[in-house]
Amino acid sequence: MVNILIVEDDTNLRNALIKALSKSQYNCAGAGSLQEAIEAIHQGSYDVVLLDLKLPDAEGVQAIRKVKELSDAKVIVITGYGDIKTAVESIKAGAYDFIQKPFNLDILEADINRAVKEKLTEEENLTLKELIKKGMDYTLETKNPQFAKILSLCEKYAKTDTNILLIGETGTGKEVLARYIHEISHRRDRPFLVVECTCIPHELFESELFGHEKGAFTGASQRKKGLIEMAKGGTLFLDEVGELPTHIQPKLLRFIETKRFRRLGSVKEEFADVRIISATNKDLKALCEKGQFREDLYYRLSVLEIRLLPLRERKEDIPLLVRFFLNRWNKKISTKAMEKLKNYPWKGNIRELKNLIERACILAEEEYIDNYLFASYEKHESLEKELFEDMPDLELLEARYTAYLLKVLKDVDQVAKVLRCSKRTVYRKLKVLKERELNNKG
Numbered sequence: 546m547v548n549i550l551i552v553e554d555d556t557n558l559r560n561a562l563i564k565a566l567s568k569s570q571y572n573c574a575g576a577g578s579l580q581e582a583i584e585a586i587h588q589g590s591y592d593v594v595l596l597d598l599k600l601p602d603a604e605g606v607q608a609i610r611k612v613k614e615l616s617d618a619k620v621i622v623i624t625g626y627g628d629i630k631t632a633v634e635s636i637k638a639g640a641y642d643f644i645q646k647p648f649n650l651d652i653l654e655a656d657i658n659r660a661v662k663e664k665l666t667e668e669e670n671l672t673l674k675e676l677i678k679k680g681m682d683y684t685l686e687t688k689n690p691q692f693a694k695i696l697s698l699c700e701k702y703a704k705t706d707t708n709i710l711l712i713g714e715t716g717t718g719k720e721v722l723a724r725y726i727h728e729i730s731h732r733r734d735r736p737f738l739v740v741e742c743t744c745i746p747h748e749l750f751e752s753e754l755f756g757h758e759k760g761a762f763t764g765a766s767q768r769k770k771g772l773i774e775m776a777k778g779g780t781l782f783l784d785e786v787g788e789l790p791t792h793i794q795p796k797l798l799r800f801i802e803t804k805r806f807r808r809l810g811s812v813k814e815e816f817a818d819v820r821i822i823s824a825t826n827k828d829l830k831a832l833c834e835k836g837q838f839r840e841d842l843y844y845r846l847s848v849l850e851i852r853l854l855p856l857r858e859r860k861e862d863i864p865l866l867v868r869f870f871l872n873r874w875n876k877k878i879s880t881k882a883m884e885k886l887k888n889y890p891w892k893g894n895i896r897e898l899k900n901l902i903e904r905a906c907i908l909a910e911e912e913y914i915d916n917y918l919f920a921s922y923e924k925h926e927s928l929e930k931e932l933f934e935d936m937p938d939l940e941l942l943e944a945r946y947t948a949y950l951l952k953v954l955k956d957v958d959q960v961a962k963v964l965r966c967s968k969r970t971v972y973r974k975l976k977v978l979k980e981r982e983l984n985n986k987g
């Protein structure tokens with residue numbers, strides 16, 4: 546259904562347009578001033594805005610600019626002042642077309658249809674272009690109606706700047722969805738930065754997030770931008786937000802409310818327009834009840850909520866994902882093996898599936914990987930146990946060394962420099978250590 550907002554201060558004309566266009570299967574809403582239009586845009590999502598250029602609270606192209614700033618709707622200007630200068634200015638300000646009053650309804654409808662078609666093509670091209678740019682490192686193809694609904698929610702939410710909370714078990718693709726939302730939003734050309742809340746040591750958290758001034762603490766040899774400042778205009782993804790240290794929570798809340806923050810050791814306020822997408826596999830409400838998470842922050846982070854499905858509830862998508870992972874390796878599996886994969890419990894969700902397929906692809910020399918799937922998995926695990934019960938493997942060794950460096954250097958940038966890797970890799974190694982330690986305890 547096409548959504549149209551009719552911004553016209555002449556009540557009779559507005560109502561007549563709503564009535565006529567609603568008959569043609571358009572979903573119409575009306576606004577009598579720019580202020581009313583702004584409120585309507587905040588509440589709904591419109592494909593086309595029909596905009597009168599002479600409104601009680603806005604004159605000329607100012608209204609076009611405001612509407613374009615707030616939404617990606619196509620703006621068709623309808624005006625009684627049909628001079629060339631106004632028409633040129635309107636198009637320059639971002640209007641799609643310019644129609645002079647009195648107008649013929651058929652012409653208006655044809656114009657609306659053209660605008661809608663153009664908007665759809667632009668959106669499709671954008672999504673495709675972005676996915677190609679990213680090397681298609683994920684697939685959102687689905688046969689699951691619930692996941693399809695989740696994707697259309699993402700598309701809707703991507704058009705807003707509101708904070709989103711993604712809830713789901715580990716490995717269900719929360720970060721993938723966060724990236725997707727960013728990539729199809731107007732922020733796509735700005736950074737998408739990840740804050741791994743479990744990995745950043747508590748004492749470094751504030752400086753990592755908000756940055757610091759030179760001399761703010763021992764070891765702060767120069768001014769450093771925090772992740773919020775680096776993500777300006779883009780999206781910040783707070784992974785495992787339930788682990789956000791309690792002393793950071795009020796500071797983050799203040800930032801969300803005011804878009805302002807201070808670098809550690811500075812009195813100057815900085816401004817950053819950043820959209821926050823958070824993810825959790827915990828029950829944040831329960832954490833609030835236990836006093837471990839601020840309720841006000843929880844409400845701010847979860848204005849929009851998306852619950853991801855565990856893979857066992859998306860069984861029909863398993864073949865799609867398997868083929869996606871296999872494609873990279875030019876390998877195949879039999880129908881029988883695929884059935885086995887469909888009925889596996891997948892506690893680690895898509896991550897576990899991906900790892901299993903990749904491991905089998907590496908081991909299998911032949912085209913079909915069947916024999917290397919579960920067999921290789923089990924054999925690998927038991928072999929590992931037998932031979933290396935108490936010996937750290939390379940992954941663990943690296944993770945321990947990274948944690949050791951961080952303890953000594955007290956700065957993630959320094960660690961990344963020493964290891965000649967990205968900060969992201971440092972965080973990943975710390976995460977591995979935490980997970981391996983937890984597994985050992987369990």
Ligand SMILES: Nc1ncnc2c1ncn2[C@@H]1O[C@H](COP(=O)(O)OP(=O)(O)OP(=O)(O)O)[C@@H](O)[C@H]1O
Nearest residue numbers: 682683684685714715716717718719720721895896
């Ligand atoms: N739709 C997808 N297509 C291809 N790969 C995917 C998809 N979703 C997730 N993956 C892969 O599965 C792994 C886990 O995904 P991701 O990190 O997004 O999950 P998560 O829910 O954020 O996990 P965690 O809670 O542990 O941080 C990644 O390697 C990712 O590339």
